[in-house]
Amino acid sequence: MIRDINFNDFVYMLLAARWTVALSLIAIFGGGLAGLLIVAARMSRWRIVSAAAFAYIQFLQATPLLMQLFLVFFGGSLIGIRFDPWTAALIAFSLHASAFLGDIWHGCVVAIPRSQWEGAKSLALPYWTTLRLVIVPQAGRIAVPPTVGFLVALIKSTSLASIIGFTELVRAGQFINNATLKPLFVYGFVACLFFAMCWPLSKLSQTLEDRLGRGLQPRTGRGI
Numbered sequence: 001m002i003r004d005i006n007f008n009d010f011v012y013m014l015l016a017a018r019w020t021v022a023l024s025l026i027a028i029f030g031g032g033l034a035g036l037l038i039v040a041a042r043m044s045r046w047r048i049v050s051a052a053a054f055a056y057i058q059f060l061q062a063t064p065l066l067m068q069l070f071l072v073f074f075g076g077s078l079i080g081i082r083f084d085p086w087t088a089a090l091i092a093f094s095l096h097a098s099a100f101l102g103d104i105w106h107g108c109v110v111a112i113p114r115s116q117w118e119g120a121k122s123l124a125l126p127y128w129t130t131l132r133l134v135i136v137p138q139a140g141r142i143a144v145p146p147t148v149g150f151l152v153a154l155i156k157s158t159s160l161a162s163i164i165g166f167t168e169l170v171r172a173g174q175f176i177n178n179a180t181l182k183p184l185f186v187y188g189f190v191a192c193l194f195f196a197m198c199w200p201l202s203k204l205s206q207t208l209e210d211r212l213g214r215g216l217q218p219r220t221g222r223g224i
Contacts, residue, residue: 005180010189016172017193023089023168024155030090031097038102039109053102060099066160068092073164085166093161097154104146108139145209152201156194169193 041053060068072095073088083091112135120130162171173190177183 002181003179005176005182005185009176009180009186013169013172013176013186013189014193016167017169017197019167020155020158020169021197023093023158023161023166024151026090027093027097027154028101028151030094031101034094034098035101035105038098039106042102042106043109057099057103060096061103065092065096065157066163068096069160069164085161085164088164089158089161089166093154093158096157097150100150101147104150105139105143108143108146109135111142112138145205148201148205148208152198152205155197155201 038053038057041049042057044050044053069088069092072092073083073085076083076088116134116138117130120134125133158168159170161168162174165171167175169190173186177186180186
């Protein structure tokens with residue numbers, strides 16, 4: 001039975017946005033931890049470890065996130081595990097985030113001039129000390145803007161989780177639209193909520209990129 005849209009419907013969609021935010025934050029945290037391991041693996045002196053990390057990144061970046069969701073959600077039954085939609089979405093999004101964050105952060109580390117490594121070596125600094133005190137602080141400044149930008153993309157990608165039955169913002173909008181047949185109001189409100197979540201992060205990414213970019217520019221001193 002078709003009914004009119006009411007205030008409670010908008011509240012329901014607003015509350016569903018919590019799960020969109022929760023999925024994004026947990027995925028970026030879990031993917032970040034795995035991404036650090038991927039960076040370490042990519043920089044390993046053991047070729048087999050580096051090659052495995054490279055293959056992992058290439059596979060997850062070259063396949064659709066929707067397919068990864070299906071593989072986790074339905075593939076668990078092949079090993080006797082049945083994942084609920086929430087768990088499957090967390091695993092799939094964390095794996096997806098780990099591949100992209102690992103690639104971003106590895107690229108930022110590689111972007112540090114070789115002279116920084118050579119300078120630390122001339123001071124007899126151990127490898128891990130060089131990473132911790134010299135390389136990582138500089139790479140971190142480069143990595144902040146693309147990391148925030150990826151978080152924005154990840155938030156928008158959470159809409160795919162509705163395909164496996166996870167009730168986030170988009171799926172909540174589908175429920176309301178099916179009951180009211182008011183797609184303009186429903187999906188317009190959903191779009192506004194996504195905009196409210198993503199636009200501040202996009203502006204933050206642009207601001208950080210501008211500020212950190214100025215900070216990384218070489219300074220020219222004046223003669224005395």
